[in-house]
Amino acid sequence: MRLTAAKSNALDSNVPLVVLLVTAGKTTSLPGGTLGERALALMGRKVFEAGMRETLVLHAEDRSGPRALLLIGVGAAREATPDDFRRAGAIAIKEAAKLKADKVIVGTGGKAAFSAESLQAFGEGAVLAGYRYSQKKPTSAPAKSVGIVSDVKGAASVLKTAMALGEGANIARDLGDMPGNVATPRHLKTRAQAIAKKGELKFRAMDRKALEKAGYGGILAVNQGTSEMPYLVEMDYNPGKAKHTICVVGKGLTFDSGGISLKPSAKMEEMKYDMCGAGATIGLMHAVATLKPKNTRVIAIVGTTDNMPGPSAYKPGDVVKTGSGKTIEVINTDAEGRVVLSDCLHHATKHKPDAIVDMATLTGAILIAIGSEAAGLFCRDDKLAARLQESAERTGERLWRMPTYDVYTQAIKSKFGDISNSAGREGGSSTAAAFLFEFTNGIPHAHIDIAGTAWNGPKRDYNEDGWATGYGVRLVYDMIANWG
Ligand SMILES: [Zn+2]
Incomplete structure (x- = not known):
């Protein structure tokens, strides 16, 4: 259009x-x-x-x-x-x-x-x-x-922005709505590559071999139960002489069966949407490449695999070593998003960014806590949280700030590894966030849990019931464009 x-x-x-x-x-x-x-x-x-x-x-x-x-x-x-x-x-x-x-x-x-x-x-x-x-x-x-x-001054440029953001969200929606046998990890990689090529972004994809070489044992552990190739995809927008660098990380589980900790059958088909964080990140980069914000380098990182209970699948009790060197004790193989993100977030820290924002359909608990009207914002850096909350106000993509107390970090201490990937149901979204913070090395980090908003999201005329929403594209773009 x-x-x-x-x-x-x-x-x-x-x-x-x-x-x-x-x-x-x-x-x-x-x-x-x-x-x-x-x-x-x-x-x-x-x-x-x-x-x-x-x-x-x-x-x-x-x-x-x-x-x-x-x-x-x-x-x-x-x-x-x-x-x-x-x-x-x-x-x-x-x-x-x-x-x-x-x-x-x-x-x-x-x-x-x-x-x-x-x-x-x-x-x-x-x-x-x-x-x-x-x-x-x-x-x-x-x-x-x-x-x-x-009568708006510069209406043409305002409409160009609207188009790029709408298109970015529609890319995210289409990737989300596609079934897991079409939108495979390879498909996400190829789509990201095409957007990077068209927008003249630098592109890099690490496959299994490259992930092994880097010691990224988190994403590899989750990938063990499937025949799909895992990828860590990087799209790099660099305007030159950038004053700031922001990393945006997306969870790309193209289908989440739960693995050995298998999910119940009811609504399991919706688990094709477990890549909506990756979809929003890829859609965002379409907007970034089109609108070319000044002063800010934006590096998108997507970790993608599916989570299946195949014969080599990782198991509860396994202890896996991540790229950061920290070990994870796997309590529940269905808490796989954070295990994949551990390596993606660690990878992001290597760029020494000013901030890391991740989008992930991380926990069903966020839907129970606040429904589908807002995504959960988990951030221990008040300045970064404030930027995102202002963007949420402006874009209508609502955020609700959730607790990030130290007790959640205590709750994921592990007997057999450094941290465990599950602390049970209570405060499930907050303990998941505490897990992610372990991998960002003190860099300002906002985790956005979009499990409630990414599909079947807020009831609005521009969303369709039962379909993906593309939530997060407008929100994170607005934060980038207003970074300074
Ligand atoms: Zn899961």
């Missing part, structure tokens, strides 16, 4: 669909030709009151002007937030698909107006609603071109 800044006369042109965002209250004129006049009359009679997300569709009877007009309310009782505009963008594009409109022009009426922030949000919502899963023939086609009329 292409988003462009359009001139105001486009609202009266003969396009398949014009969308107007309107607020309640007295409106004296609306663009959209005769359809605009009819809409105005209906507003006057209070048939349409422009309440938040309220819609009205009018179809043209004559041959001049737009073929259809869609009004979307953006506020009566309260002021519209950027997320309201993001939802409006999705509503517009879903309606366009129903009307088979390949071209859409968007504007505002009455007191409604775009700011740079709400314009970007609207554009993101539009691109997100244009997502179509690549592995099945879609039942409808999204609009190809969306022109938006606004």
